[in-house]
Amino acid sequence: MRLDGNAQVARAIHDELSAPVPPKDVHCAEHLNDDQRSSFDIIIEAIDVENGRIFFIDGPSGTGKTYLYRAILATVKLRGKYKLPVASSGIAATLFHRGKTAHKTLGIPVTLHASSTWKFSKQDVKTQLVKYAAVIIWDEATMTHRHEYEAINRSLRDLTGVYVPFGGKVVVFGGDFRQILPVVPKGTKAQTIVACLVRSTLWTHVQLLHLTQNMRSIHDPEFATFLLRVGDGCEPIVDEDMIKLPSSICVGNGDQISVDNLIRQIFPNLTKHVGDVFYMVQRAIITPTNDEVDMLNEKILKEFAGEEKTFYSFDSVPEDRQNLYQQEFLNSLSFSGFPPHILKLKVGSPIMLLRNINTSSGLCNGTRLICSRLRDHVIEAEI
Structure with missing residues (x-):
């Protein structure tokens, strides 16, 4: 028997909500550090009251961004709500349970410009699932051109009929601007900066949440501090843009x-x-x-x-x-x-x-x- 559009959406949502939460994610929320707990509580409160908000979780590599995402996704799922985890890259998407790339999930055009939109049909099952989502989590957001977010913003407003940023959805971006920025072919440093999310008009609606404790190097605080100095541009420069590595992490002269x-x-x-x-x-x-x-x-x-x-x-x-x-x-x-x-x-x-x-x-x-x-x-x- 062939199901109509509404029945297909209902079946897809039921299948997603009835799927078990990964056992390793069930208790994530119980083991968050202070920074993670503060961000977790703010985001979950926004989801519970269905208060459309935009968050950006800013944290250097190793500060537990992925662990925080998993805690949020598991909690939302256990409360019977539909969540949409996406990432800018395939390898980042695999870190989520049923995660996919943003391009595949949202149908983002390959060629973008300042007025691009997401080409969707309101009767499509995937489109309705996006509309139904209580939260969208987007990892590695720093490496995506701002035109993509602006295109999704325009499309979600049209899809939901709610003319506020992202159609009133709770959207959680995450990443580290110390790492990879959007790739602008043959672009200058200035053009790369202009392509970043922080230069979008949407950035004024974003609430920043910071993670500072490096969980990956928790037993090597000296190295963790060194990484932060390098990422923040505070490490002394020896020659032009070169820095000198500490002797403790060098193994020879090559x-x-x-x-x-x-x-x-x-x-x-x-x-x-x-x-x-x-x-x-x-x-x-x-x-x-x-x-x-x-x-x-x-x-x-x-x-x-x-x-x-x-x-x-x-x-x-x-x-x-x-x-x-x-x-x-x-x-x-x-x-x-x-x-x-x-x-x-x-x-x-x-x-x-x-x-x-x-x-x-x-x-x-x-x-x-x-x-x-x-x-x-x-x-x-x-x-």
């Missing part, structure tokens, strides 16, 4: 010996932990360029036991362009967001997904996996 020491520091007893998911997910080395990535991957892979398998990218060149580009030259290029032409792997190797395949299942850009089996043309891996 020569071969110091690189080996770095690998041993980050991956101690690596040979004994090959294939250990918990061991691998707790550590990573981040580098500024792909050249360092390739060098470190090659050195670390040698520590893995087993047979090495090599995969090559598809590298044919159209006949009319064979005289313009040599295959050897094309194969030597290494671009951000693309795998190398030659990919060497062993069973147990950690890898990273580069495309959004199924965000709801956790398969999105940035997801880390571990190789479980290597075939001729297929790589089997687990999240």
